[in-house]
Amino acid sequence: MGEKSARKKAFILKKAREVFADRGFxxxxxxxxxxxxxxxxxxxxxYFDSTKEIFLEVLNMKDASESGEENxxxxxxxxxxxxxxILALFLQExxxxxxxxxxxxxxxxxxxxxxxxxxxxxxxxxxxxDAAVQIIEKLIADGVKTGEFICEDPKGAARNIMxxxxxxxxxxxxxxxxxxxxxxxILYLMKELLKEV
Amino acid sequence: MGEKSARKKAFILKKAREVFADRGFxxxxxxxxxxxxxxxxxxxxxYFDSTKEIFLEVLNMKDASESGEENxxxxxxxxxxxxxxILALFLQExxxxxxxxxxxxxxxxxxxxxxxxxxxxxxxxxxxxDAAVQIIEKLIADGVKTGEFICEDPKGAARNIMxxxxxxxxxxxxxxxxxxxxxxxILYLMKELLKEV
Amino acid sequence: MGEKSARKKAFILKKAREVFADRGFxxxxxxxxxxxxxxxxxxxxxYFDSTKEIFLEVLNMKDASESGEENxxxxxxxxxxxxxxILALFLQExxxxxxxxxxxxxxxxxxxxxxxxxxxxxxxxxxxxDAAVQIIEKLIADGVKTGEFICEDPKGAARNIMxxxxxxxxxxxxxxxxxxxxxxxILYLMKELLKEV
Amino acid sequence: MGEKSARKKAFILKKAREVFADRGFxxxxxxxxxxxxxxxxxxxxxYFDSTKEIFLEVLNMKDASESGEENxxxxxxxxxxxxxxILALFLQExxxxxxxxxxxxxxxxxxxxxxxxxxxxxxxxxxxxDAAVQIIEKLIADGVKTGEFICEDPKGAARNIMxxxxxxxxxxxxxxxxxxxxxxxILYLMKELLKEV
DNA sequence: CATGAATGAGAGTTCATTCAT
DNA sequence: GATGAATGAACTCTCATTCAT
Numbered sequence: 001m002g003e004k005s006a007r008k009k010a011f012i013l014k015k016a017r018e019v020f021a022d023r024g025f026x027x028x029x030x031x032x033x034x035x036x037x038x039x040x041x042x043x044x045x046x047y048f049d050s051t052k053e054i055f056l057e058v059l060n061m062k063d064a065s066e067s068g069e070e071n072x073x074x075x076x077x078x079x080x081x082x083x084x085x086i087l088a089l090f091l092q093e094x095x096x097x098x099x100x101x102x103x104x105x106x107x108x109x110x111x112x113x114x115x116x117x118x119x120x121x122x123x124x125x126x127x128x129x130d131a132a133v134q135i136i137e138k139l140i141a142d143g144v145k146t147g148e149f150i151c152e153d154p155k156g157a158a159r160n161i162m163x164x165x166x167x168x169x170x171x172x173x174x175x176x177x178x179x180x181x182x183x184x185x186i187l188y189l190m191k192e193l194l195k196e197v
Numbered sequence: 198m199g200e201k202s203a204r205k206k207a208f209i210l211k212k213a214r215e216v217f218a219d220r221g222f223x224x225x226x227x228x229x230x231x232x233x234x235x236x237x238x239x240x241x242x243x244y245f246d247s248t249k250e251i252f253l254e255v256l257n258m259k260d261a262s263e264s265g266e267e268n269x270x271x272x273x274x275x276x277x278x279x280x281x282x283i284l285a286l287f288l289q290e291x292x293x294x295x296x297x298x299x300x301x302x303x304x305x306x307x308x309x310x311x312x313x314x315x316x317x318x319x320x321x322x323x324x325x326x327d328a329a330v331q332i333i334e335k336l337i338a339d340g341v342k343t344g345e346f347i348c349e350d351p352k353g354a355a356r357n358i359m360x361x362x363x364x365x366x367x368x369x370x371x372x373x374x375x376x377x378x379x380x381x382x383i384l385y386l387m388k389e390l391l392k393e394v
Numbered sequence: 395m396g397e398k399s400a401r402k403k404a405f406i407l408k409k410a411r412e413v414f415a416d417r418g419f420x421x422x423x424x425x426x427x428x429x430x431x432x433x434x435x436x437x438x439x440x441y442f443d444s445t446k447e448i449f450l451e452v453l454n455m456k457d458a459s460e461s462g463e464e465n466x467x468x469x470x471x472x473x474x475x476x477x478x479x480i481l482a483l484f485l486q487e488x489x490x491x492x493x494x495x496x497x498x499x500x501x502x503x504x505x506x507x508x509x510x511x512x513x514x515x516x517x518x519x520x521x522x523x524d525a526a527v528q529i530i531e532k533l534i535a536d537g538v539k540t541g542e543f544i545c546e547d548p549k550g551a552a553r554n555i556m557x558x559x560x561x562x563x564x565x566x567x568x569x570x571x572x573x574x575x576x577x578x579x580i581l582y583l584m585k586e587l588l589k590e591v
Numbered sequence: 592m593g594e595k596s597a598r599k600k601a602f603i604l605k606k607a608r609e610v611f612a613d614r615g616f617x618x619x620x621x622x623x624x625x626x627x628x629x630x631x632x633x634x635x636x637x638y639f640d641s642t643k644e645i646f647l648e649v650l651n652m653k654d655a656s657e658s659g660e661e662n663x664x665x666x667x668x669x670x671x672x673x674x675x676x677i678l679a680l681f682l683q684e685x686x687x688x689x690x691x692x693x694x695x696x697x698x699x700x701x702x703x704x705x706x707x708x709x710x711x712x713x714x715x716x717x718x719x720x721d722a723a724v725q726i727i728e729k730l731i732a733d734g735v736k737t738g739e740f741i742c743e744d745p746k747g748a749a750r751n752i753m754x755x756x757x758x759x760x761x762x763x764x765x766x767x768x769x770x771x772x773x774x775x776x777i778l779y780l781m782k783e784l785l786k787e788v
Numbered sequence: 789c790a791t792g793a794a795t796g797a798g799a800g801t802t803c804a805t806t807c808a809t
Numbered sequence: 810g811a812t813g814a815a816t817g818a819a820c821t822c823t824c825a826t827t828c829a830t
Binding site: 024026027107110111113114115117120123125126129152153156159160162163164165166167168169170171173174175176184185188189191192195 | 221223224304307308310311312314317320322323326349350353354356357359360361362363364365366367368370371372373381382385386388389392
């Protein structure tokens with residue numbers, strides 16, 4: 001596949017992403033993607049065999065773009081900002097994603113992983129989750145050292161934060177959580193770590 | 198609707214529940230339910246017009262059966278057991294439901310509410326969630342009074358518990374969370390409340 | 395499936411037979427049969443799942459109708475006509491079938507059994523062939539007893555007749571054998587048995 | 592067409608032959624041949640417009656290669672071996688071809704001529720058949736002269752041999768005739784000619 | 789000559805939904 | 810009420826064929 005083909009593939013993935021963000025995973029048909037791309041039915045099959053295959057590549061694409069892009073969070077980390085600031089930034093990032101309904105793959109991702117079970121050790125969601133827990137644990141432990149945080153069980157706290165965020169995420173899709181409520185919970189999570197004795 | 202009809206309707210809902218528990222919401226067709234019930238295609242339409250309608254009634258049925266049934270949790274509440282015991286029982290109930298993959302409507306419920314948005318004030322999930330938060334808040338507040346718990350923000354803590362449980366629930370469906378991990382998180386939630394100064 | 399359905403099934407098979415006789419096996423699609431029957435696409439699938447399934451039933455149907463019908467051949471057998479007459483009648487029947495191009499399943503049958511290999515012991519074609527060999531062998535043996543035929547190896551002669559007929563049959567489809575040539579070969583086969591020493 | 596093109600065309604035909612031998616005629620698509628040759632889709636169309644065209648050239652190629660090659664049969668003929676030996680050799684050659692399922696175009700040929708009717712005077716199969724009949728007739732007549740064979744109707748006998756071989760050939764494809772059965776029939780054909788009075 | 793991306797027609801198949809009985 | 814045959818829309822997937830490069 002030449003350079004031109006690679007560009008077309010990227011184009012299809014971009015359009016497909018929009019479709020998935022809009023309609024979730026299960027409702028999306030090859031025909032939908034064909035129409036979003038304004039290409040022929042057979043044309044799509046030159047690049048992908050199924051919506052499943054497309055979705056997996058969309059997920060990878062997303063990861064790539066996120067890690068490539070310099071966001072405030074990674075910048076703060078590289079600049080050795082205070083742990084509490086970095087954690088606050090991380091939670092802000094999460095909030096943005098949570099509240100952005102139109103452009104998010106959240107629903108599609110859940111639908112996809114409901115329908116397609118992966119063994120734990122190859123499950124991309126789990127890998128992402130575990131990585132995030134480790135980062136947060138490190139932040140909390142650092143913060144404890146500098147006296148910013150008080151926490152006896154940084155790993156437990158990190159997990160709790162991630163579970164709660166996951167809960168917020170799914171609830172934002174199923175019950176339409178408002179930004180105010182997300183703020184409130186994020187505040188709660190921070191407060192717990194800052195709690196004076 | 199005569200008594201006979203009501204019985205048939207209940208029968209359909211029971212069978213449909215099994216189908217939804219088995220396959221989620223989106224994959225279930227009217228045909229699937231017809232086959233599970235071993236009735237005629239037209240026959241099903243006498244009672245229900247769509248899988249959506251059936252699922253909503255299955256959800257109501259579920260609520261009814263749960264509130265009707267005397268479980269250890271409601272029993273403990275009525276017997277004025279210590280708040281910490283009641284909360285522990287509540288969390289145990291949640292754990293059971295979380296770990297029971299085969300018989301649970303969790304996945305179907307998520308799929309359903311992804312696809313069918315309800316305004317917040319009529320959203321059955323939200324109503325359930327809010328009710329649970331209130332109960333937990335009350336328990337924590339009581340526990341604080343009796344000195345069982347230490348907590349400055351019972352409402353916040355209650356919400357955090359529910360968000361974390363929601364996170365566990367969705368993750369158990371998408372990443373296959375083990376019982377051990379559920380236990381660990383539940384323990385964490387309890388410990389936070391019991392934390393000595 | 396009630397009586398009415400049985401009638402419709404028979405109707406579909408009858409129409410399908412015409413299609414197969416007209417176009418062979420491989421070129422026939424479910425759509426072709428749908429159109430020949432003037433029913434809906436889905437309607438056909440209520441009765442049959444594939445052209446293969448339909449064709450097998452068409453073959454069975456054919457056998458049934460043939461054995462049911464009182465033809466001159468079976469009549470002669472039951473009336474204890476001379477063996478040479480009966481054999482001649484049998485060959486006349488074969489000739490009729492050979493020369494009837496428009497209405498015959500010959501081509502479709504070959505195409506079908508090229509594409510669908512059956513184990514020898516379940517192969518319908520083989521069963522038919524073996525049965526025919528036995529009948530002819532018996533006729534020849536009887537004819538030898540009555541002095542009508544001269545033949546040292548009735549089984550071998552019977553097989554030779556059937557192989558030659560099979561050759562004629564396939565050649566009539568691929569090279570367009572004329573009736574005259576079929577006659578000539580049939581005459582040859584008879585002459586061999588009548589050959590004076 | 593330059594020499595290079597001629598070589599490429601021959602290469603395509605060689606590969607196509609393998610494909611036809613493997614899968615018959617009807618199931619073979621232009622795509623299959625493209626893939627077998629590992630050339631581009633458009634590239635194939637530079638040389639051939641359809642599988643039909645390709646198959647016809649494969650058939651011609653086959654004839655060419657066979658007549659070119661010095662086989663035991665043609666050798667025996669040129670050496671004036673006894674007619675009975677030559678006929679026996681011819682039948683052995685036929686047997687080899689009959690029993691060789693993997694490498695043979697038999698099925699493809701039948702499928703092709705079922706689907707593509709040629710007027711008798713241009714039908715390649717018929718030409719081949721008639722040529723073979725003539726050769727066998729000559730052999731038998733010669734054998735009769737030398738006293739090797741007894742036969743009143745050499746032409747009829749030659750035709751019968753060819754029809755029976757055709758019958759064996761098609762049956763080997765549709766019912767899986769064993770080598771033993773082919774041997775038995777060939778023996779029968781020879782015996783008929785050697786029959787003592 | 790040669791490539792291979794692109795198109796679009798067409799086959800298979802499944803179901804929601806209707807309706808005569 | 811209840812049945813299940815029937816319809817037709819929608820989706821998946823495959824290829825023959827073309828054409829810009």
